[in-house]
Amino acid sequence: MADVRTLPDAEVAPDAPPSPTHVTIRREDYTPPDWLVPEIALKFTLELDKTKVQSKLTVRRNPTSATANAVLRLNGDELKPVGIWVDGTPSEAWEMDGDDLLVTLAGDAHEVAIETEINPSANSKLMGLYASNDMLCTQCEAEGFRRITFFPDRPDVLSKYRVRMEADEARFPILLTNGNPVATGKLDGGRHWAEWEDPFPKPSYLFALVAGDLKPNRDSFTTMSGRKVDLAIWVREADLAKTGHAMESLKAAMAWDEKVYGREYDLDLFNIVAVSDFNMGAMENKGLNIFNSAYVLADTDTATDVDFDNIARVVAHEYFHNWSGDRVTCLDWFQLSLKEGFTVFRDQSFSADTGSPAVKRIEDVRSLRSFQFPEDSGPLAHPVRPDSYMEISNFYTATVYNKGAELIRMMHTVLGPEKFRAGTDLYFQRHDGQAATCDDFVKALEDGSGVDLSAFKIWYSQAGTPLVDARVSYDPGSGTATMELEQRVKPTPGQPEKAPMPIPLKTALIGEKSGAEIAPERLVLLDQPKQSVRFEGLSEAPLLSINRGFSAPVVMRAQRGPHDLERLAQSDTDPFARYEAMQDLAMNLLTAGARGEEVDPEPLIRAVRNTLDSNALDPAFKAEAILLPQEALIAERMDVVDSDAVHRSREHLRHALGSSLAAELKRAQASVMAGADRTPLAKGTRRLRSVALDLIAGGDPAEGVRLAKAQFDAADNMTDRQRSLAVLASLDGPEREEALAAFLDRFKDDALVVDKWFAIQAQSQRTDTPERVERLATHPLFSLTNPNRLRAVVSQFAMNHWAFNEESGRGYRFVSDMIMAADRLNPQIAARLVPAFGKWRRFEPKRSALMHEQLERIVGTAGLSRDTYEQASKSLG
Numbered sequence: 001m002a003d004v005r006t007l008p009d010a011e012v013a014p015d016a017p018p019s020p021t022h023v024t025i026r027r028e029d030y031t032p033p034d035w036l037v038p039e040i041a042l043k044f045t046l047e048l049d050k051t052k053v054q055s056k057l058t059v060r061r062n063p064t065s066a067t068a069n070a071v072l073r074l075n076g077d078e079l080k081p082v083g084i085w086v087d088g089t090p091s092e093a094w095e096m097d098g099d100d101l102l103v104t105l106a107g108d109a110h111e112v113a114i115e116t117e118i119n120p121s122a123n124s125k126l127m128g129l130y131a132s133n134d135m136l137c138t139q140c141e142a143e144g145f146r147r148i149t150f151f152p153d154r155p156d157v158l159s160k161y162r163v164r165m166e167a168d169e170a171r172f173p174i175l176l177t178n179g180n181p182v183a184t185g186k187l188d189g190g191r192h193w194a195e196w197e198d199p200f201p202k203p204s205y206l207f208a209l210v211a212g213d214l215k216p217n218r219d220s221f222t223t224m225s226g227r228k229v230d231l232a233i234w235v236r237e238a239d240l241a242k243t244g245h246a247m248e249s250l251k252a253a254m255a256w257d258e259k260v261y262g263r264e265y266d267l268d269l270f271n272i273v274a275v276s277d278f279n280m281g282a283m284e285n286k287g288l289n290i291f292n293s294a295y296v297l298a299d300t301d302t303a304t305d306v307d308f309d310n311i312a313r314v315v316a317h318e319y320f321h322n323w324s325g326d327r328v329t330c331l332d333w334f335q336l337s338l339k340e341g342f343t344v345f346r347d348q349s350f351s352a353d354t355g356s357p358a359v360k361r362i363e364d365v366r367s368l369r370s371f372q373f374p375e376d377s378g379p380l381a382h383p384v385r386p387d388s389y390m391e392i393s394n395f396y397t398a399t400v401y402n403k404g405a406e407l408i409r410m411m412h413t414v415l416g417p418e419k420f421r422a423g424t425d426l427y428f429q430r431h432d433g434q435a436a437t438c439d440d441f442v443k444a445l446e447d448g449s450g451v452d453l454s455a456f457k458i459w460y461s462q463a464g465t466p467l468v469d470a471r472v473s474y475d476p477g478s479g480t481a482t483m484e485l486e487q488r489v490k491p492t493p494g495q496p497e498k499a500p501m502p503i504p505l506k507t508a509l510i511g512e513k514s515g516a517e518i519a520p521e522r523l524v525l526l527d528q529p530k531q532s533v534r535f536e537g538l539s540e541a542p543l544l545s546i547n548r549g550f551s552a553p554v555v556m557r558a559q560r561g562p563h564d565l566e567r568l569a570q571s572d573t574d575p576f577a578r579y580e581a582m583q584d585l586a587m588n589l590l591t592a593g594a595r596g597e598e599v600d601p602e603p604l605i606r607a608v609r610n611t612l613d614s615n616a617l618d619p620a621f622k623a624e625a626i627l628l629p630q631e632a633l634i635a636e637r638m639d640v641v642d643s644d645a646v647h648r649s650r651e652h653l654r655h656a657l658g659s660s661l662a663a664e665l666k667r668a669q670a671s672v673m674a675g676a677d678r679t680p681l682a683k684g685t686r687r688l689r690s691v692a693l694d695l696i697a698g699g700d701p702a703e704g705v706r707l708a709k710a711q712f713d714a715a716d717n718m719t720d721r722q723r724s725l726a727v728l729a730s731l732d733g734p735e736r737e738e739a740l741a742a743f744l745d746r747f748k749d750d751a752l753v754v755d756k757w758f759a760i761q762a763q764s765q766r767t768d769t770p771e772r773v774e775r776l777a778t779h780p781l782f783s784l785t786n787p788n789r790l791r792a793v794v795s796q797f798a799m800n801h802w803a804f805n806e807e808s809g810r811g812y813r814f815v816s817d818m819i820m821a822a823d824r825l826n827p828q829i830a831a832r833l834v835p836a837f838g839k840w841r842r843f844e845p846k847r848s849a850l851m852h853e854q855l856e857r858i859v860g861t862a863g864l865s866r867d868t869y870e871q872a873s874k875s876l877g
């Protein structure tokens with residue numbers, strides 16, 4: 001690994017691609033493909049550094065295409081044709097257009113054969129066919145298939161695949177691809193072959209191939225119509241013992257999708273493969289899901305409760321795509337949320353049904369606020385269905401995924417579960433085997449439910465998070481209350497004027513004295529700039545409980561004083577609203593503190609004490625409720641961000657809570673260790689322990705060190721171990737380095753745990769953190785080519801608000817150095833690090849200028865990828 005800091009800024013690696021042409025692709029320019037490819041036969045002669053790909057495309061003119069174009073355009077990326085045949089005869093009627101291959105055809109139907117040669121070992125972009133730990137695997141979404149062979153690489157060209165793989169049997173004993181295996185055999189020289197067929201037409205982005213020395217965890221699932229499906233999770237032999245949870249999650253997801261959506265699995269087998277080098281979390285290739293090993297492998301000694309939950313969520317997500325993505329796919333990449341927003345909504349519902357719905361909702365909203373809200377208020381803001389892009393990889397965003405899921409959730413809320421199901425049944429029936437659009441989805445929901453949802457379509461096209469102001473006035477004489485609502489969306493890039501949006505707000509009134517629901521929950525649809533709602537027959541002063549369950553993805557600014565919030569934190573009948581009251585109470589103090597105002601923490605201290613003492617609340621909910629908002633979220637609420645002031649304000653409140661509630665917090669922290677038990681109660685207990693430990697350390701750092709080290713030493717599971725180490729990593733004393741060294745020594749051979757070791761240090765709340773991450777980037781175990789390791793250091797550090805924004809700009813320089821170094825190897829991963837700089841306009845002048853300087857430095861780099869150029873140039877605005 002090279003020390004990236006020694007590279008001059010504008011140096012271009014010898015093999016860097018020529019300066020890319022930064023072409024913008026627009027949704028309005030969509031035209032149907034001129035040619036269709038109903039069938040494709042592929043033959044792979046596999047080797048790590050020289051793989052031969054022979055493809056045979058059955059092509060025919062698309063009857064719905066407006067042009068009678070004789071030229072068949074086949075996309076390529078860093079490919080050269082070795083040979084081209086049309087109807088069995090070598091053809092000269094072709095030319096290259098940039099990376100694309102253009103073949104001129106005489107008639108309406110032909111067979112086009114192409115041979116290419118690729119080098120998987122040299123493929124550091126991890127798109128197309130690449131090598132990882134001596135195995136070969138693929139990633140084709142969005143445009144990786146064109147790095148394997150020439151093809152109309154767009155999601156609306158669906159083909160039936162027949163694939164033959166040949167390889168050395170000792171090196172690649174297992175050969176897998178999509179669909180079902182049809183034949184295998186031996187060849188001379190220790191080689192073997194396998195042939196597979198996928199009966200379902202699919203777009204090229206769902207193609208997958210795996211070759212390697214893998215071992216399966218096998219199981220089976222009997223579908224609702226009684227068919228037996230073989231299941232297998234393929235990993236390296238040493239990892240087999242860590243696949244049990246993923247397998248249980250898969251079977252639970254299959255059963256859930258039958259019960260809740262009526263969706264049955266359609267092939268004879270379902271394979272999952274774990275890969276160490278992977279750009280994304282996982283990929284839903286038909287019948288052959290390829291996973292980042294972080295979302296497959298777990299045991300209680302090496303994986304945390306969060307890891308276990310993430311595995312269940314991602315396994316379910318990819319499985320659900322078999323219908324929402326594979327059987328019904330996207331017309332073009334602008335429709336990405338058609339499959340992603342809907343599938344995230346489905347995996348969120350699955351996790352809620354199999355765990356605690358209230359805690360799950362809180363976690364999802366926290367993630368929305370941490371990742372999507374900042375995107376929506378920054379220079380990279382874009383609608384759920386974007387209108388243009390330079391590089392589609394940059395649009396696998398929290399907006400397309402998580403806000404897309406919130407949009408589906410709002411329609412689900414308006415329709416109710418039964419009508420929503422009628423809508424999705426119609427959607428799957430109507431569009432099975434097709435490439436569809438977001439409009440098609442809404443139309444199917446409307447036709448299936450009989451409810452007009454057209455107003456909600458603006459959520460697909462208008463970017464920005466709505467701000468909603470709410471205020472209640474009460475007239476004791478008549479027993480009536482009036483709620484005044486007002487909405488506004490700030491301008492976003494390319495959208496200076498905003499229209500009002502339909503915002504479904506679950507609302508109730510809670511009695512100020514009784515703490516009971518004095519006006520039961522109702523769904524208020526705010527669809528005007530201003531609106532008022534009346535409540536009658538009230539017997540006491542009301543407290544406003546609004547956006548219950550987070551029924552709309554908006555920033556709610558309800559006028560409620562500390563007394564009202566304290567009361568709601570104690571008595572709101574909706575768990576999410578109760579959590580929100582607590583968070584609002586804390587957030588108001590934190591923002592006031594960051595502005596330099598005197599604050600009175602007493603109402604929050606009382607509310608936290610009440611929460612800790614409550615016998616009615618489960619520990620997982622308590623942990624969420626007393627967790628102070630993160631610094632990045634506080635910064636989001638500031639007009640001008642001074643990260644030191646934000647940090648001081650939060651530390652001040654953390655100290656106040658920790659010192660005032662030391663006894664209560666220690667009781668929570670000392671609650672019996674739950675060991676390997678993964679029941680909701682045990683998980684919640686562990687979560688509350690760590691939140692309490694962090695507050696104790698805020699009140700008394702020396703006591704924090706003592707308790708954290710004791711917890712670390714006694715831990716019999718990774719959750720307790722990792723969280724106590726994270727607390728220690730921010731404190732002073734020899735215990736910190738001792739524990740970090742012991743952790744690495746014990747787990748140095750487990751890549752996923754080593755990632756945690758890096759991440760804990762990159763996240764540490766210390767003044768020397770920027771210096772420490774620079775050293776971590778020269779550590780022998782650091783790697784620029786492994787996305788998980790790069791993220792563990794660089795993304796985690798960029799999310800460490802205080803340290804990343806250290807005032808000398810050292811953190812900014814480190815991250816931009818890493819972006820430029822990573823860009824030469826893997827542009828997709830490099831580009832994902834750029835949004836850290838997107839908030840430069842929000843900061844005080846000094847930091848703002850330093851961030852701006854780094855963005856200009858990135859944009860000015862010669863040979864920069866299209867991916868990183870798009871993100872950086874848009875961030876400059």
Ligand SMILES: [Zn+2]
Pocket residue numbers: 317321339340343
């Ligand atoms: Zn997905």
